[in-house]
Amino acid sequence: MSVLNNKRRHLGKLAAGALALTLFAGQAMAEGSIVVANFPNNWEDAYRKVIKPILAEQEIDLTIAPALTTLQIGNTLAAKKAGAPPPYDALLLSPGDTAVAIDNDLIMKIDPSKLKNWDKLDPMFQTEYGPVVTVEFCGIGYNPDLVPAPSGYKVLFEDPAYKGLVSLGGLSNTEIMAFSEIARIFGDGPLDMDAVFELIKEKKDHLGPFVDTTTHQMTMFQQNEIGVFMACTNNVAKLQSLGVNAEFVAPETGMPAVPVVIHMTKGNADPDAVYAYMDAAISAQAQSELTAPPVELFPTNSDVELTDSIKRFVTKDKVGSFVYLDWVSVAKNRDEWTKAYDRAVKQ
Amino acid sequence: MIQSLKTGGLPFLIPMLLLSFGVFIVPFGVLTAYSLTAGEAPGLFGNYIVFFSDSFNVRVVLDTIKLAVLVTVGVTIAGTPIALVYWHGSPLVRQTVIFLTLLPLLTSNVVRTFAWIVLLGREGPLVAMTNALGITEAPTTFMFTEAGLILAQTQIELPLLVLPLIAVLSRVDPRLVEAAQVAGAGPWRILATVLLPLSLPGYIAGWILCFASATTNFVTQTSIGGARQIYLPQFVYREVSTLFDWPSAAAISLILVISTGSVMLALAMLARHPRLVGHV
Numbered sequence: 001m002s003v004l005n006n007k008r009r010h011l012g013k014l015a016a017g018a019l020a021l022t023l024f025a026g027q028a029m030a031e032g033s034i035v036v037a038n039f040p041n042n043w044e045d046a047y048r049k050v051i052k053p054i055l056a057e058q059e060i061d062l063t064i065a066p067a068l069t070t071l072q073i074g075n076t077l078a079a080k081k082a083g084a085p086p087p088y089d090a091l092l093l094s095p096g097d098t099a100v101a102i103d104n105d106l107i108m109k110i111d112p113s114k115l116k117n118w119d120k121l122d123p124m125f126q127t128e129y130g131p132v133v134t135v136e137f138c139g140i141g142y143n144p145d146l147v148p149a150p151s152g153y154k155v156l157f158e159d160p161a162y163k164g165l166v167s168l169g170g171l172s173n174t175e176i177m178a179f180s181e182i183a184r185i186f187g188d189g190p191l192d193m194d195a196v197f198e199l200i201k202e203k204k205d206h207l208g209p210f211v212d213t214t215t216h217q218m219t220m221f222q223q224n225e226i227g228v229f230m231a232c233t234n235n236v237a238k239l240q241s242l243g244v245n246a247e248f249v250a251p252e253t254g255m256p257a258v259p260v261v262i263h264m265t266k267g268n269a270d271p272d273a274v275y276a277y278m279d280a281a282i283s284a285q286a287q288s289e290l291t292a293p294p295v296e297l298f299p300t301n302s303d304v305e306l307t308d309s310i311k312r313f314v315t316k317d318k319v320g321s322f323v324y325l326d327w328v329s330v331a332k333n334r335d336e337w338t339k340a341y342d343r344a345v346k347q
Numbered sequence: 348m349i350q351s352l353k354t355g356g357l358p359f360l361i362p363m364l365l366l367s368f369g370v371f372i373v374p375f376g377v378l379t380a381y382s383l384t385a386g387e388a389p390g391l392f393g394n395y396i397v398f399f400s401d402s403f404n405v406r407v408v409l410d411t412i413k414l415a416v417l418v419t420v421g422v423t424i425a426g427t428p429i430a431l432v433y434w435h436g437s438p439l440v441r442q443t444v445i446f447l448t449l450l451p452l453l454t455s456n457v458v459r460t461f462a463w464i465v466l467l468g469r470e471g472p473l474v475a476m477t478n479a480l481g482i483t484e485a486p487t488t489f490m491f492t493e494a495g496l497i498l499a500q501t502q503i504e505l506p507l508l509v510l511p512l513i514a515v516l517s518r519v520d521p522r523l524v525e526a527a528q529v530a531g532a533g534p535w536r537i538l539a540t541v542l543l544p545l546s547l548p549g550y551i552a553g554w555i556l557c558f559a560s561a562t563t564n565f566v567t568q569t570s571i572g573g574a575r576q577i578y579l580p581q582f583v584y585r586e587v588s589t590l591f592d593w594p595s596a597a598a599i600s601l602i603l604v605i606s607t608g609s610v611m612l613a614l615a616m617l618a619r620h621p622r623l624v625g626h627v
Contacts, residue, residue: 068588070588070589070591071588073591074587074588074589074591075588077591077593078587078593081593100591104591164486169574170574170585170589171589209490209491209573209575210491210573210574210575211491211569211573211574212569212573212574212581216569216570219461219464220464220490223464223465223468223470224468224469224470225464225468225469225470225488225490334589334590335590335592338585338589338590342403342574342577342585343403345574345575346403346406346575346576346577
């Protein structure tokens with residue numbers, strides 16, 4: 001019995017020690033450590049390789065959590081409703097999602113004086129809620145082995161060469177940009193989604209798989225399950241880096257573009273670390289690496305030159321002339337569109 | 348059970364009861380209250396009335412139950428021979444069956460789902476086989492079809508039926524089969540009148556598990572079914588992560604629990620039927 005009691009005492013000490021160690025480790029991790037949301041796939045990979053080491057030099061531990069924009073807002077809203085700290089210290093959003101985040105009081109205005117590289121940004125890349133870290137240019141990704149190069153969106157719905165190989169996704173930002181262009185062609189303007197949904201219903205047998213996200217489409221693309229999807233230049237660059245035969249087409253009707261902004265979450269654990277993260281993301285050092293293949297993100301830092309592959313699609317002086325959606329209207333209509341889209345695609 | 352509680356078993360149950368209360372009953376209560384009181388829909392059951400007033404949503408509920416029923420049927424058809432092989436087999440065969448049944452459970456559902464993406468795809472072996480047999484014509488694919496989804500989920504849920512079935516069959520007295528043989532029954536008659544009735548409690552336990560898992564398997568439903576096959580878990584995910592409509596998500600979650608729970612409750616009550624209780 002005494003032996004047993006001794007063992008129990010030792011076990012108690014061990015358990016207490018383990019608990020103290022865990023709490024200490026947690027405390028140590030909490031200092032100078034932030035969790036930031038980033039888009040899954042190539043964005044996540046790139047930021048882990050490029051931004052994380054820069055912050056590590058400043059003794060800031062960066063944890064990158066992959067999540068699409070809507071999920072970032074959903075998770076942050078959930079934490080807010082539960083009265084818990086936000087799951088991410090910084091968000092990565094596009095204008096429509098930014099509007100939702102502001103309406104729900106999830107993000108805060110920044111103090112530009114805390115960003116050393118702020119003045120390196122063109123004024124169009126400086127917002128009061130955070131720096132624009134890149135502009136995504138979207139169009140059509142296709143596999144030349146399976147389909148001919150499409151001239152634009154119209155042929156995807158009409159040419160038999162694309163039958164069963166065109167994938168449409170859920171209403172992600174990339175997809176909404178494509179749909180707005182399709183709405184211009186087949187409807188009364190960029191927000192006439194009813195025309196797009198009617199077209200989808202009508203052409204359901206011609207179109208290929210409908211899936212939820214661009215990431216899922218990229219998986220299907222690798223398997224040759226689809227030959228065409230609505231993509232941004234960096235999606236195609238990622239596939240090319242994996243050895244997949246993928247090409248990008250800028251649609252003849254115009255190339256939609258969307259700025260991507262880092263935001264500081266309200267109630268974040270360490271504002272100084274978030275500023276350091278923002279500053280690293282807009283630094284010439286990081287953007288030079290992120291501009292290079294296989295990531296090929298358009299640089300917003302004025303000191304960074306475009307690579308030849310990016311120059312194929314865009315030059316810095318033309319950035320303002322691309323098709324920019326009215327994202328506030330998109331945010332207002334997304335609920336209704338999502339429901340209508342479900343009804344259009346369901347078998 | 349009651350006897351064991353009377354003799355001091357209750358303290359051993361307290362940790363489990365506290366855990367269940369803290370991590371399931373309380374959150375479930377919060378979810379229920381939220382679905383009844385939050386949101387813009389008027390009245391106590393406003394969120395539910397709004398949901399059921401749309402025939403599209405009703406179709407999604409029915410499709411979810413239909414999917415689970417078809418998967419459960421598929422698992423029963425595929426799982427019964429496996430359990431019988433185990434029952435008839437030598438110790439080595441039995442170990443092999445157990446190992447192969449447990450093996451898929453050691454990998455993540457995501458891994459199993461992605462393996463099925465390769466198998467069901469237009470360049471996968473299943474399409475090659477059906478094309479060679481003249482059943483289908485190229486180009487074709489089983490991805491993003493209900494048939495493909497049922498096939499994948501049947502394999503993924505298979506251990507949930509096979510394991511309880513094996514557990515019940517292991518307790519069947521072989522002399523009952525011998526008695527039936529002596530009485531002149533053939534193999535099929537023995538199966539229909541002796542083995543299957545004795546296995547029924549195992550089937551019911553397996554059906555409950557398969558049904559619950561098939562209705563809630565979000566990963567497989569979205570990855571293999573795609574956006575054309577819409578089931579309740581995708582609805583919940585969309586309400587939370589795209590539309591940020593938490594009250595509706597809470598209501599749909601409850602509808603999922605109640606609709607699938609009703610079927611599972613019916614099966615559980617069947618398992619307690621006096622005619623079946625005597626078999627275990």
